[in-house]
Amino acid sequence: MNSGYDVIIGLEVHVELKTQSKLFCSCSASFGAEPNTHTCPVCLGMPGVLPVLNEEAVAYAVKAALALRCTVHPFSKFDRKQYFYPDLPKAYQISQYDQPLAEYGAVPIIVDGHVVKEVTVRRIHMEEDAGKLNHLGIRLGDAKGSLVDLNRAGVPLIEIVSEPDMRSADEARLYLTELRNVLSYLDISDLRMEEGSMRCDANVSLRPHDYVGSLEDLPRVEIKNVNSIRNVQRGIEYEVARQAELLARGERIVKETRGFDDQNGRTYSQRSKEEANDYRYFPEPDLPPLVLTQEAIERVARSLPPAPTVLREELQQAGVTAKEAEIIVGDRALWEYWREATTHYEDKRQVTNWILSDLSRLLNAHGDTWLTPRVTPAALADLLRLIANGTLSGRMAKEVLDRMYESGATAAQTVEAMGVSQITDHGAIQAVVQQVVADNPHVVQDYLNGKEKALGFLVGQVMKQTKGQAKPDMVNAILKGVIADYAKT
Ligand SMILES: [Zn+2]
Structure with a gap:
């Protein structure tokens, strides 16, 4: 990169858990309802109400922590993080401060199907989400107003905090990609960055080569709430260039929080950064500590699906290349398609070829995803059998597949309707x-x-x-x- 400094990046990722109900009340936690219909005295922050911890949310959080190879602590506690914001009616958020649920896990960075580095996950803690403000420019007399929607207030979140181990915007992108990939196999979150069910803050600083202090003391800029992995990468790239220019001019970098404007690809100053002690954390008096037995933790561990790294290896043992395995495992729905197709048809190499070339091409052309393929794995297997038994040449089969994709008919029906079959006479x-x-x-x-x-x-x-x-x-x-x-x- 540049010879004068190292880029230091740490990421904080908030993941909304898709539990039935909110973290401390029985309101629905689902997304997209009419504003303020999923609310009650607890999540509205009325006086005199008491939070009750949602066990499903704890189970999901433990699942995530174990899948990210963290140590889950048998004892953790909740704390109040005080700050005022219009979407936070209690004027504090229930979070976990000095004794989080889990610590010290890892997320691999994968390039061409191989692990090239591991980023340490420093901690994972549970907390409640805030509501949402809609800045619609509503006029109240002479004043401009905003609307608050508290459906999201109290929805369970986990915050996954990495060590500042990443050294480029590209590594940050790969970390987020694999983090989302690991979590996607757990069924605990929608993980949609554009809907806010996964949100990322990026901490970016530059360490001059002659710097001797600790990483913590470097002036750090936090880019807040970026809504796609691509934009996290863009935001970091912009920020690195901006800070490098300041350093080159001999200016100081100010510790601050910045937003990202995806229209022009720039970060912009929002406010000076708060310190932990600005929040006046103290233990939540209305909740007992969260105590987990070893047996409960092990029960969750046994229920975990295989990690993507394991799935990639399995695929490679089945004759799939490292790069192909990365593509397949990188999309859970695609991996499920592949797995099902290979139970219907033995030649895994052939299945892989057809899925990654012709079927992928059709999906892209129609704007479909692997969640809704128009040719089922069983139907693809039938088509491959017609190639194997000599009824169709590979070239004819491509045409048959195109027709199958349009019509939803089986391979046999399509072959009959097209009047094609291979000449073997x-x-x-x-x-x-x-x-x-x-x-x-x-x-x-x-x-x-x-x-x-x-x-x-x-x-x-x-x-x-x-x-x-x-x-x-x-x-x-x-x-x-x-x-x-x-x-x-
Ligand atoms: Zn509620």
Whole structure:
């Protein structure tokens, strides 16, 4: 990068847990309802009410912590983080401060299917979400107003805090990609950055090579609430360039919180950064500490699905390349499709080829995802069987797949409707081959003179005349035989 400094990046990721109800009350935690319909005295912060901890949320949080290879503490506690904001009616947020649920895990950074680095997860804690402000520019007399929606107030969150281990915007992107990937297999969150069910704050600082202090003392800029992985990367890139320019001019970097404007790709100053002691944390008096037995933690551990790194290895053992495995495991729905297709059809190599080339192409062209493929894994397997038994050539099968994707019909129905099937009749192919040889004596002579490519041209002519339906390996064999006879004459 630049010779004068290192880029130091740490990420804080908030993940909304998709529990039935909120963290401390029985209101629905679902997204997208009419504003302020999922509220009650507890999440509205009325006086005299008491929070009750949601066990499902704890189970989800433990699941995430174990999947991220953290140590889950048998004893953790909740604390009040005091601050005023219009979307926070209690004027404090229940969070976990000095004794979080879990600590010291890791997220691998994967490049081309291989682990190239591990980023340490410093801590994972549970907390409640705040509400949401809608700045619609509503006019109240002469004043401008905003609306508050408290449906989100009290929805359970986990905050995943990394060590400042990342050294480039690219590493930050890869960390977030794998973090989301690991969590996607747990079914604990929608993980939609654009809807806010996964949110990322990025801490960025530059460490000059002659700097001798601790990382903590470096002036750090926090980029808040960026709404996509791509924008986290862009925000960091901008911020690194901005800070480098300040350093180059001999100016100081101010510790602050900045927003990211995705229209022009820039960060902008929001406020000076708070310190932990600004929040006046103290233990939440209305909740007992969170105590987890070893047995309860182990029960969750046993229920965990295999980690993506394990799935990638399994795929590679099945003959899938590292790069292909990264693509497949990187999308849980795609991995499930692959897994199901390979239970219907044994040749995993063939399944992988068709999924990653032709089926992916069709999905992209139609704007579909692997959650809603129009050709089921079983239907794809049927198609592959028609290739294996010689009914279809690979080229015909591509056309059949295109039609299947449009119509939703089975491979057999489509083949029948199209009236295509492979020509495997020896005599029929031989007749066409003889004609092609007779029509192209110069090309045949070229081949006999050692020009291998000439054979390809002749094969192409045969395929053209049979509308691609002649069985390719038969065409090759028969063509060579006919040419051999031709040479003798
Ligand atoms: Zn409520």
